[in-house]
Amino acid sequence: MRKVITKFIETLPRALIAGAVLACGSAAQVWAMPITKQLVVNVVTVCNDAGLNCASQGPAGNTFYEAETDKIWAQAGIDISFVNAGTLNSSAFLTGASSVTDFTGPLGGTGTTMYLTSDLLCSACTLYGEAYLNAGGLVINMGAVNAFNAGVGRLDTIAHELGHNLGIGHPADAQYLMAAGSLRNIPSNLGEICPDPDAASCFDWLPADQIAIALASDLLVDFSPVPEPMGLALVAVALFGLGLARRRRA
């Protein structure tokens, strides 16, 4: 992460850096936060000039690593909603960009915009993604993210970069979601992501002070977790069950 993030590191409060060792299921941690907020992520997929060879959107059946991203941000009571927002047809940007600043300036308003590319240039390094701090706008190197860990994928990169948009910098604890990529423990499956009561330890943890920062973000909108169609579906199931019961009695 570049300029903006570096600036934030210098102002990190000491208490945040001295992170405690974390074990899942510890009594101090409240795992089940009710979902009260939503972050809408508009996804722009970069393709070549002809609109072909578009960047990957992630694993089949789990586009944008949504399962991992949602589990991670549920710790803060935040639902992440990905919305396809079309393509950007540019061969240069597909494999030749090096920063989120190539794609967009920092975005205001609610929600954020995520650009998916096939590669990001980085001198003697791998740049998995980059995001604005406390503003919308991020880019993800889906080629590198998908290839990580022998193709398992770097499961928490999208969740991490979204955390920067929500205002969190780089704490110095490897088990925190927001730890820098060079330090962070990367989960290799959903079960290694906090919270998981069965795990001896878990990764991608969001402690209370970082949750508070995220929940104060202007990018979020209020969210009601039970949409009306689901309520109607449940009513239909209940009526169907009632019908069965009546038939059995007859």
Ligand SMILES: [Zn+2]
């Ligand atoms: Zn970062």
